[in-house]
Amino acid sequence: MDHLQELLESDNKGEIIYARLANSLMNGLLLPNERLKIRDLAEKMGTSVTPVRDAVLRLVQDGALIMPSPRDIRVRSLTLTEYLEIRSIRLELEGMIAAKAALLATPDDIRQLEDMLAHNETALGNADAQTGLELNQSFHFELCRIAQMPILTSILHQLWIKIGPLIAQSYSKGGRHMIDYHYLVVRSIKEKDPQAAKIAIQTDLLSGGSVMLQLKIDETSP
Missing domain, CATH: 1.10.10.10 (Winged helix-like DNA-binding domain superfamily/Winged helix DNA-binding domain)
Structure with missing residues (x-):
């Protein structure tokens, strides 16, 4: 060689x-x-x-x-300020992706999202947090694939390597907050409603992120 x-x-x-x-x-x-x-x-x-x-x-x-x-x-353990900044960026970028996905999704794409939800529901029922975490991440990046926005996906990847450990730290406490709005995202995509899809994914980030936010607030409390 x-x-x-x-x-x-x-x-x-x-x-x-x-x-x-x-x-x-x-x-x-x-x-x-x-x-x-x-x-x-x-x-x-x-x-x-x-x-x-x-x-x-x-x-x-x-x-x-x-x-x-x-x-x-x-x-790295994110500070409260860092978490809020990443959340704000994700709200904008993932909102864009969900809206674009609603316009481009094929029936096969929708079936893939629905399969992920079904598997995630099983993981939730089995209290299998690790599988749930992996499916949650896969769901968000499946929207990226459907939206056909590779540059934006690369930016999100850099955010997720920072936020992923915090999501894992909080996931089990989030319960149904971590999955419920995914159903609304899929429904909005099936209806080809980009504005509804954008609002649904943003609501998902805020709802599921409430546990992360509280964790960071508690860490900063005297």
């Missing part, structure tokens, strides 16, 4: 590890303030420490992880 091929494979491995860690943040497998060890991650992923360290440093630059020292790497 020549040097160029080694570099290409090394870069590709780094991208794969970055994507896996980002997905873990988005899907709630990592919680706020959780400590990460590069060597443990490398062993778990079956790779050397170098691409893992590179991926971790990228996530520190992204604002999803913090590294007070080389031996202290943690999942």
Whole structure:
């Protein structure tokens, strides 16, 4: 193997590890303030420490992880102000996506959304928070796929790697607030009503986010 091929494979491995860690943040497998060890991650992923360290440093630059020292790497815990800013951005961007999805969704797209809701309902009934978290994230990004807005989706991805751990921390306490408005989103899309779809997803973010908001308020209380 020549040097160029080694570099290409090394870069590709780094991208794969970055994507896996980002997905873990988005899907709630990592919680706020959780400590990460590069060597443990490398062993778990079956790779050397170098691409893992590179991926971790990228996530520190992204604002999803913090590294007070080389031996202290943690999942970032958002402040109340940061949470409110991310929520405000999501309200606008995900509202745009839901409205566009209402105009572009095919019958197959709608069936996919309905299947996600059915599986999420099962997860809720089984008190399976992890599956519910993954389905919640999948639902929101399925709307992105349907809306055919890849640049906006990339922006949302950067927000979700920051907000995912907080959603996971709060999800079980949210109960039906985390799923109920998804039904209204799907109904609005079936009716091809972009304004209703926009309002439904924004209401979902506010309703489901109430637990996160209270958690952040409690953390700042004396």
